[in-house]
Amino acid sequence: MADMLSKSRKAKTVSNVLSATKLSTRNNALAEIAHMLNANKQAIFNANKKDIARSEIEGIAMPMIKRLKFDESKLQAVIDSINTLIQLPDPLNHVQINRALSEGLDLTRISCPIGVLGIIFESRPDALVQISTLCLKSGNCALLKGGSEASLTNRVLFDIINQASVYAGLPQGWLALMENRDDVKAMLSLDKYIDLIIPRGSNEFVKYIMNNSNIPVLGHADGICHVYVDSYDDIDTAVAVCVDSKAQYVAVCNAAETLLVNEKAAKVFLPALKKEMDRANVKLLGCKKTCSIIDIEYANDGDWDTEYLDYIMSVKIVSSTDEAIVHINQHGSGHTDTVLTTDEETANIFINLVDSSSVMVNASTRFSDGYRYGLGAEVGVSTGKIHARGPMGMEGLLIYKYIVKGQNHIVADFQSGKKKYTHIDSPKIY
């Protein structure tokens, strides 16, 4: 706790210094990080081998060990993304408003970093590099907590990034690594020093963070995504979108969990669906009507609110698009929902009335992703309704400040009528 307090207080103290650094300083720091990661790659690989060996002894599942791996190709990938980041224009000091309030009294609004971010991420050590360099480019201090499986790799990566960036002129303390679970608990009460928490992890973990902190949290607990099959020209491609939404990668938040089928399509569609879902090893659970058409197990009430993250999908027959929309808004998590339809009006109704961060027509829910949307690196996905919604790129790490420059202007002169507000905007500069 004392350690966490001092790290976050230090970060808050230097956050305005980091925020005021020039683009060239931040870019030089990024270049130095890329250079030092490459120069110290053996130390990184050695630490990573120890993490993997320990995890294997501890019997950690293969997919997680695969994600834990940090080798030459992972190194090259993170160095490539650092170089891409260097090429990006400065996200800071972008003029959003440039307005004369009155003669000699000027208002500007410029983009600036949020300040101090607490970021908790999963087992992949490359996430540490990606997140800390995104924070650097956007001028944000970062308090990082990675998965304990990757602790040795994370420590080496952190030391390299921290030393290289401070060497290049960033303020000591802008970046900190937390190494145990108690640090996360301590973080939640430090709303005086931490401006935003971005948690990535299991539902329960994210919910715990959201329910136990006064600090704003951006993230998503659940990803209960729906596919609603209204109508289709070609049954095979319609089934393929359902299979892709469910089974292309089941362990992620944008995988679909529930399929809604309009009753007018159900009799023909469901048998074709079952055939392909069987091939993809997806177990279907159905409502009563569904089970009268295809031979699958019954879903229970809880299934409509369950994120399986597995080869399981619940299926329900609805009598109308309205019923589908009501079901989605009630049981969904506001993440991503898609309609398959040949009818433009149905598509528009679905787009307008489904209250989710991503609403799709004739496309797989799996497209809902920062990289696929072309947002650059994805910081996380938010199912909240303020600040950033859906896949969140660097834009999500920014806010703005108002700057007023006058010539000793006083409000009393405007109240008395001696001076007047003009509010003349200058053309925007792009």
Place this chain on the structure above:
Amino acid sequence: MADMLSKSRKAKTVSNVLSATKLSTRNNALAEIAHMLNANKQAIFNANKKDIARSEIEGIAMPMIKRLKFDESKLQAVIDSINTLIQLPDPLNHVQINRALSEGLDLTRISCPIGVLGIIFESRPDALVQISTLCLKSGNCALLKGGSEASLTNRVLFDIINQASVYAGLPQGWLALMENRDDVKAMLSLDKYIDLIIPRGSNEFVKYIMNNSNIPVLGHADGICHVYVDSYDDIDTAVAVCVDSKAQYVAVCNAAETLLVNEKAAKVFLPALKKEMDRANVKLLGCKKTCSIIDIEYANDGDWDTEYLDYIMSVKIVSSTDEAIVHINQHGSGHTDTVLTTDEETANIFINLVDSSSVMVNASTRFSDGYRYGLGAEVGVSTGKIHARGPMGMEGLLIYKYIVKGQNHIVADFQSGKKKYTHIDSPKIY
């Protein structure tokens, strides 16, 4: 509690319907509201007279009774602002991103309402009209709680606005009025139905809301604003900015509470300041050094963290701009701080390093206001670092959603290399 639960659940249920209404429907509703307010003005005035009579019997202070008053001129003012609101372009469905992800797979990002807002405001009944019509124009459902002093006026105004808007085609339940303190308490736990709370009221009240809800809160508890006097050409205008910042209206969040003076300016500046502050009936409290120059009482440690909202100001001598900045970032509330200086570099350092929503140079802190900034109606002022910062206009009531339209596109085709992301942006439409 049961009543609050049903009102917020109902609002959530109809929020997507309100969000999908056409601009013409929302504008017609605004026109109908303006018409009905005028047609029912006697009922409003009568209710208001009863509120005022009751408040006078209860011995409520004159300034508050003045704010409570809703007469012909207040009516005309709210009708004027409704007409201004009707003229504004649609804040919804504004295209922010328009990008081809791949052939036939298109992404758009459009502005949309946040959803259901809980808004708690002070005694002025005109605030009820202003806030509910802003929510209407921006497609947000609103759960309103006004000051109890204005309860009869609020009830009449609410009934008129609610009936007129539903008559004009808005969904019943989009607007609700809460009438007792327990409703506010109940609201804080309804994060399933309420997307954002905007509280306006005393420090303690706003802090209580922020500390007792998982719902995001936008607002400000403290307004501890600073004036830092570095240097000046003309002492009279410099003193005038200090007096205006403090005393032009003491009961508001953008009034200054602490004056910092560079030691090189102190000996000449402070006596001139004291003379004018005496005239303005402002009591000064000083640090040790200040008290050795002018004859005022000592400030204690707590004064640097106190929002007086009164004719009192604490004064401290600092040895450098850096010391002033450190003091402001430590003791300020991130609201508004101003520097008086003739030196451009000092101005830039102050702008860059002071971490507040509004940072000013040679201007009174009192300019920090949505109307003065030309933002249109002000919903509130936020000292938080996410979503909206500083004076918050209608923009603060908006978020966006992503819409993807495909032709049965699946992610598997992109993973296999069969298809490629192109990410071609269309020119923006203004």
